[in-house]
Amino acid sequence: RILAGFEIVLILATWPLWWRQGKFPTIPLVDSLALPLFADQTVVCVFLATCALITGRSGIRQWDKTVRVVSLVAALVLCVTSQQRVQAWHWLFVLGLSTSLFRPEHGMPLLRSVLASVYVCSGLSRMAPTAHQGMSAVIVDQLLVMSGIRIPMNGEGLPELLCHVLNIGELIVGVMLIWPGSRRWGILSAMALHVTLLVALGPFGLRHNNAVLIWNLCC
Numbered sequence: 001r002i003l004a005g006f007e008i009v010l011i012l013a014t015w016p017l018w019w020r021q022g023k024f025p026t027i028p029l030v031d032s033l034a035l036p037l038f039a040d041q042t043v044v045c046v047f048l049a050t051c052a053l054i055t056g057r058s059g060i061r062q063w064d065k066t067v068r069v070v071s072l073v074a075a076l077v078l079c080v081t082s083q084q085r086v087q088a089w090h091w092l093f094v095l096g097l098s099t100s101l102f103r104p105e106h107g108m109p110l111l112r113s114v115l116a117s118v119y120v121c122s123g124l125s126r127m128a129p130t131a132h133q134g135m136s137a138v139i140v141d142q143l144l145v146m147s148g149i150r151i152p153m154n155g156e157g158l159p160e161l162l163c164h165v166l167n168i169g170e171l172i173v174g175v176m177l178i179w180p181g182s183r184r185w186g187i188l189s190a191m192a193l194h195v196t197l198l199v200a201l202g203p204f205g206l207r208h209n210n211a212v213l214i215w216n217l218c219c
Helices: 002-013 015-019 037-056 062-081 088-099 104-125 135-146 157-178 180-201 210-218
Strands: none
Touching: 002 015, 002 037, 002 088, 002 210, 015 037, 037 062, 062 088, 088 104, 088 210, 104 157, 104 180, 135 157, 135 180, 157 180, 180 210
């Protein structure tokens, strides 16, 4: 329900991407499966409606499962008709919604694994000998500037160390979320991580796209 609610907000925050208003090129994943504009917009409306129903209901009746299946199909169709819609937050919703179709004793561990994998894969993707040239460096540099510290990001000294700490820390958060004994600390660490990212990427920092901020708030 939380993911479905934020899915609606995120789609509204990136509306031209979904309503195909000409601001983005429409490149389908499979050319033969491209939909006319009216049909594509109809799928968008169906998807938003099912997300609203999922957000507002918490039952496990068969009708609710049917709504989730329709929502999942619509979410995937929208990705097929335009590959630019395969956003990280949209894919997280697809995977999270998929876990709800399993029995609770299986779906909950799957959902936990999906959420933990976000941090594990994100941390691993930024690990490199040139960490001072990646996104971690941009975040670290902004946090240092906001703290009144100006140090050149040249791959040496404290800035480079902080970049590696950020990457390894995110990986550790994911591992703690996977391991039951450390899950509570993993949750607190993840919350601290997202607060830090919101500070760095927010309106008083790098002023990133609103969708990035909303997704961090969702997590």
